[in-house]
Amino acid sequence: MSISKERILEYKKNFGLRVRELRESKGFSQLDLASEINVEKTSISRIENGRTNVTLVTAVKLANALGVELKNLFEF
Amino acid sequence: MSISKERILEYKKNFGLRVRELRESKGFSQLDLASEINVEKTSISRIENGRTNVTLVTAVKLANALGVELKNLFEF
DNA sequence: AATAAAGATGACATATATGTTTACCCCAAA
């Protein structure tokens, strides 16, 4: 048995909340963060709201811009 | 400035190596792991060889099957 | 009220993760 869709959705949401938490703690707007890593502000909004299944590469960029270790983005 | 392509490639490779390391420590074949989480053995091979940009959902499934916390997959 | 910044969201395009199938290379056991 694999993981339920509900559980998966929770992971997406928690990841998004973690990003938002770190972004706000740095005093960045979504646009600031987006510009920092050359992604669209639309993407940041989608990610923070748990609407996307982020990729490793995007997570690496986010961690870099937020000044944390990659693994910290997955601590929730 | 964002992260270089070389750096990104390293992350993909390291993630793959981490998966391989954990899989082998559990005595699983790629097929065992693939079956466990309902993905293709081809995908496992691609991931372990750093040829794909894995998604959060796939990482969650892998962590689950490998019996580790999600963040442990990103410790390298 | 008027303006602007911040965020959310829809629609469509493009790139690519993963599914699926097939085939190949090793290597160990018969």
Place this chain on the structure above:
DNA sequence: TTTGGGGTAAACATATATGTCATCTTTATT
């Protein structure tokens, strides 16, 4: 020497992350 398991990989299909652009709401500021 075959046979089968483990791994790699090519080729194509499908699903979706992200880009791009537009619009809308909310909130703060003037």
